Amino acid sequence: MRKYIIIIAILLVLGAMQFIRPERNLATVESRYDVFYLTETNPELVRTVKMACYDCHSDRTAYPWYSSIAPISWMIANHVKDGKKHLNFSQWTVYDKEERMHNLREIKEVLEKAEMPPSSYLLLHSEAKLSGPQRQMIIQWADSLSTQIQMSLN
Numbered sequence: 491m492r493k494y495i496i497i498i499a500i501l502l503v504l505g506a507m508q509f510i511r512p513e514r515n516l517a518t519v520e521s522r523y524d525v526f527y528l529t530e531t532n533p534e535l536v537r538t539v540k541m542a543c544y545d546c547h548s549d550r551t552a553y554p555w556y557s558s559i560a561p562i563s564w565m566i567a568n569h570v571k572d573g574k575k576h577l578n579f580s581q582w583t584v585y586d587k588e589e590r591m592h593n594l595r596e597i598k599e600v601l602e603k604a605e606m607p608p609s610s611y612l613l614l615h616s617e618a619k620l621s622g623p624q625r626q627m628i629i630q631w632a633d634s635l636s637t638q639i640q641m642s643l644n
């Protein structure tokens with residue numbers, strides 16, 4: 491009997507949790523400030539960065555079905571908020587020169603150390619797992635963007 495009371499209590503709490511719905515990260519138009527907006531970049535690179543990084547570092551997250559269930563929805567909202575605070579590809583051209591250089595250095599670093607995408611994310615998004623050559627491709631892109639910025643062509 492006691493067991494059932496506990497189970498019912500847990501279900502009630504889970505049910506109540508569903509009413510707290512975090513804000514969703516769902517910009518409907520492509521940002522004019524996006525790092526890839528109107529730039530001629532290798533489409534393979536664009537596809538890879540969007541697939542591996544944009545869920546947490548852009549203004550639009552591709553939400554899986556389970557993402558609306560609390561407490562998963564809360565965890566995702568936190569990741570997105572935290573990720574965007576550090577780096578938001580959708581607001582790239584809003585960053586000043588120093589911020590861009592700083593971001594590019596960090597992008598290189600997290601890729602060299604394979605820190606991003608986070609391993610908890612990869613558990614459910616195997617498609618975002620980057621191969622060695624894919625990491626190299628993004629690192630080279632970060633390098634060439636840094637050079638452009640240093641030469642102030644940007």
Ligand code: HEC
Nearest residue numbers: 542543545546569572573576577596597600606607608611
């Ligand atoms: C599941 C969400 C998620 C994905 C996907 C993701 N990131 Fe992150 N990223 C975060 C969070 C959260 C932080 C801030 C906390 C931290 O440093 O772990 C962060 C921090 C960063 C930082 C700042 C690091 C620092 O030391 O301050 C960089 C740069 C970064 N991510 C790049 C990337 C790149 C590049 C990709 C794609 C290859 C990517 N991230 C994919 C969530 C994500």
